[in-house]
Amino acid sequence: MGGGSKVTVVDTLRLTAEDAAGLLEGRELSAAELHRAYLDAISERDGELHCYLRTVDAAEGDGVPIALKDLVSTRGVETTAGSRILAGYVPEFDATVATRCRQAGLPVLGKTNMDEFAMGSSTENSAYGPTHNPWDPTRVPGGSSGGSAAAVAAGLAPWALGSDTGGSIKQPAALCGIVGLRPTYGTVSRYGIVAFASSLDQIGPLTKTVRDCALLYRVVAGRDPCDSTTVEVPPVEIPEAEDLKGLRIGVPTELNEAEGIEPGVSEAVGRAIELARELGAEVGECSLPRSVEFGLPCYYLIAPAEASSNLARYDGVRYAIREPADAYMEMVERTRDAGFGDEPKRRIMLGTYALSAGYFEAYYGQAQKVRTVIADEHRAAFEDFDVLVSPTSPTVAFELGAKTADPLAMYLSDVLTIPANMAGLPGLSIPCGLSDGLPVGLQLIGPQFAENTLFRAGHALERALGFDVVPERYR
């Protein structure tokens, strides 16, 4: 910027990551200036929204800055997973995805709020207070990656990473009117991600556009020797085509007609499916009866079972908080009682029970068998279709406090995202319209490793839908 005569005004509300990268490449502004622009937006709007638990002031890297969900370990930056039990814990190491972001030159903007240990669908379970939805601050942003989703929607980050176990990327993306990808299980390293349920946890992007989503997925995906469950990933293609010719789209009846889906949500999704047909897709109905009936109950056996074991390491011995006591077991009990909120406690108890001698086969063992059934059912559907579509969430963003007293009602927020997750399949949520002035998400599910197909379909639909991702109140 030679003479300093040219001033680039950054509208972080509209700026996509791809556009931001263009500005950096064209030397229209520096990475530090870009970083500063987002920090300014954060000081302006995050007081109301509470997307961030902490920000990082210095831009480390010459690329587009990124927000990381607070369960991504960041060397030297406190990482709490939204829990009091990890208050003050500063990792000695970077999660593999954080390393990949650094290697790609993406400076970390900050760590975003989340439901404690990713357990929740509203970000109200954070020990540090809830995040508010940028479309309507009396409403939740969804969860558990609510901080990341709201930050992107409110222009407080060009893009962000979240994690998805039962729907924690897709559902908040839907409720905040942005794009979210839960990748195929095994494509993105979990090394350094504070674990909730290991066989379900996946890291993925939250972005304004499908192209941004593909670009960020390209940065983080790939086999990692530190995570034995990762695999080689096919090359990521950044989508360009604006039609859907030749694409076979299946509409699973049970996912689209499930009890509890709001009429406004059904309408918006119906219009998007119609649009897909106009773009050249072949649309047909299909069925996933057992996946939808058993997905949620089995998820609530497997995820808590794994969580009960994953959370055992928080014993007060080595790091973070400790409640002193005279004896070891008493210290452990007091630390965990003081450190965990209600939802982790509830799930630890559920999971401990499900794994107990005499119950294991009937609960955990049986749930794993059902998981195979769910995977088989999806595999059969993908013989006829390339992509399956449904609403991402049965409802639009709900009022803060509306479901906190009723855990089961909260669990039902994920009833449409859980089946594909149980099968380890990739799912993309894109905004497809408004209902009562609030965003509705369209879920696109593909077979394993079909991220490129999802990007292609999502991109074409996104162009045709022309959804404005800037919340109305900020326009």
Added chain:
Amino acid sequence: MSWEPVIGLEIHVQLKTRTKMFCACEAGFGADPNRRTCPVCLAMPGALPVPNARAVEWAVKLGLALGCEIADRAVFARKNYFYPDNPKGYQISQYDQPLCVGGRFVVPGPGGDHEVGIVRAHLEEDAAKTVHVGGAGGRIGGSAHSLVDFNRGGTPLVEIVTQPDLHSADEAKRFLQLLRQTIVELGISDAEMEKGTLRVDANVSVRPAGSDELRTRTELKNMNSFNFVARGIEAEIERQIGVWDAGGEVVQHTYDFHAATGELTARRSKEEAEDYRYFPEPDLVPVEPPRELVDGLRGELPELPGARIRRLEAELDFDTALGLVTSGRDRLYERTAGDRRAVANVLMNQLAGAGVDPDAVDADELGRLIEARERIPRAAFAEALAKAAEPGFSADPYLAEEALADTAALAPIVDRVLAANPGQVEAYRGGKEGLLGFFVGQVMRETDGKADAKAVSELLREKLAASR
């Protein structure tokens, strides 16, 4: 009533891989506390295990030596419990799909072969080390505080579980000696009980001799040598027989053996009721050892100690054969030509005393030495043995030395020795003929070990009798 003991063993073998089971930290002793640690073995949030391929290979090797089937698909499982030495709150072990199953291990005995069934052998990670400061018995309860050293945490272990096929403390000890030798020869562990690289728990019960019932068993822990294992089992057998004979009932329990007193003390029963809530470790994919690897390792297996004892027993006796094999000297024995008994004796006595590595000894040279041992000076023979493992060792210079057997030359020395020890001479003449060895030793000393022992003895006997 006469009773038959029924004993099964659970053995933990610490593998001497360079790195730990699930991380790249160096394994082994010697570092300052908590120096050999990383996010994985400290269970930092988000850290994930990656299995050590060498440890898997070595466990397969051990499984093959135990005659086990190697699973096509073995699954790591989490064993959940809280303890300060268990940082994740679970130990990664194997549960219903272990790496090695259903083996048999032959233990030769003086009365014939005894076959011990192997239930399974699986891979797991070692716990960290805790030191409980203050309080009684080094136990966590009642201690003032506890210190944890995570250096050992995550070291690879193979756990071997036997069938209850052993029927005496002695048999259990022999089984362990042979197992240890096998492990050492496979090169996968130092297997030293004193250092804790080999750990043994014993399940013990007794039943009326001749019956095949299985009565309530107890578990013995904290025995850190083969002798203590034998003593602990012996004590527990006696205790149980006492209980039954007194009309009582043996209760399932875990006991610690205290070597100093030979006593068994019961552990608090609360710890036994633990539910470990095993489930497959979701952070790891199943281990699927390739067939070619397993077949390759099977082909490389050396002849096992049990078989070698059987072979050697035919030309020696059982105890000598057992001694040669369990001390690792049987290969040298077999390589060395000459009178079998003489070779075995030299290897088990003088060579063992010289602290020489038997595998570095040139057997041809050793054979020549042993053949000449009657003829050359004792000191020369001992010196030759001490140097037998040195590179390029030749027996020639020692064979060239002749023992001093000339009576004319020896007589003045003998006279001098007798004159210098009048008290002993008197005692000998008073009937203490065992003192002959003393005089021989004195003469040897005077001659720097060069005198022919046989000639000296004859001369001494003669002179002591003559002047009586």
